[in-house]
Amino acid sequence: MSHHVTQNFFWSELIGNKDSDDLPVLTRYLLLRLAEDVLQPLRNFFGCKIRVTNCLRWPSDYYVLLSRGWNPSLTSDHYAGLAVPTTTPEHKKRFGAYYTQSVGAADIVPECGVEKAWDAMRDVAGCNGAEIMAHKSRIVCGQVIYERSGTSEWLHVSNPPSVVFSNEWVNLTFHRRPWLKSVDGGNTYQEV
Numbered sequence: 675m676s677h678h679v680t681q682n683f684f685w686s687e688l689i690g691n692k693d694s695d696d697l698p699v700l701t702r703y704l705l706l707r708l709a710e711d712v713l714q715p716l717r718n719f720f721g722c723k724i725r726v727t728n729c730l731r732w733p734s735d736y737y738v739l740l741s742r743g744w745n746p747s748l749t750s751d752h753y754a755g756l757a758v759p760t761t762t763p764e765h766k767k768r769f770g771a772y773y774t775q776s777v778g779a780a781d782i783v784p785e786c787g788v789e790k791a792w793d794a795m796r797d798v799a800g801c802n803g804a805e806i807m808a809h810k811s812r813i814v815c816g817q818v819i820y821e822r823s824g825t826s827e828w829l830h831v832s833n834p835p836s837v838v839f840s841n842e843w844v845n846l847t848f849h850r851r852p853w854l855k856s857v858d859g860g861n862t863y864q865e866v
């Protein structure tokens with residue numbers, strides 16, 4: 675099953691080899707919003723093809739990434755609302771037995787160049803979180819991260835939490851820094 679979700683993006687690019695019938699309806703909704711409100715507008719803004727290298731993660735992917743030497747986050751937006759078991763006492767205290775507040779994210783490689791795309795976004799960044807004042811539309815992301823690991827680089831882009839949560843709830847529980855840069859494979863992040 676690989677139909678278009680927007681003009682330039684396929685459902686299979688968002689869910690990989692997962693079966694969409696296994697996905698909770700909230701997860702499907704978050705991925706739809708990500709494609710329609712973030713990925714397609716960015717594609718139009720960059721004016722070049724975007725390769726999606728990673729989008730939906732299954733909670734078990736966390737352990738796979740860990741074993742491969744990556745630095746995955748349990749609270750990553752890649753889980754798109756799926757319940758991820760918390761393991762540390764600190765996470766249990768803050769979130770309970772499961773973290774369920776991820777809002778959907780994708781790692782993308784624009785064909786025009788990752789650094790060029792990042793610079794283009796930063797040039798027209800608004801002052802309200804990670805918003806991009808593209809000439810035709812305003813693109814609202816939750817977070818944009820420029821990531822580099824060895825010779826590969828990509829952009830991490832997420833839905834804004836307001837896609838499903840009220841402003842009050844967002845202010846209470848979300849403390850995401852909107853623009854970040856990491857050039858050491860996710861070990862350290864630098865605020866931009």
Ligand SMILES: [Zn+2]
Pocket residue numbers: 752779780781829830831
């Ligand atoms: Zn990512």
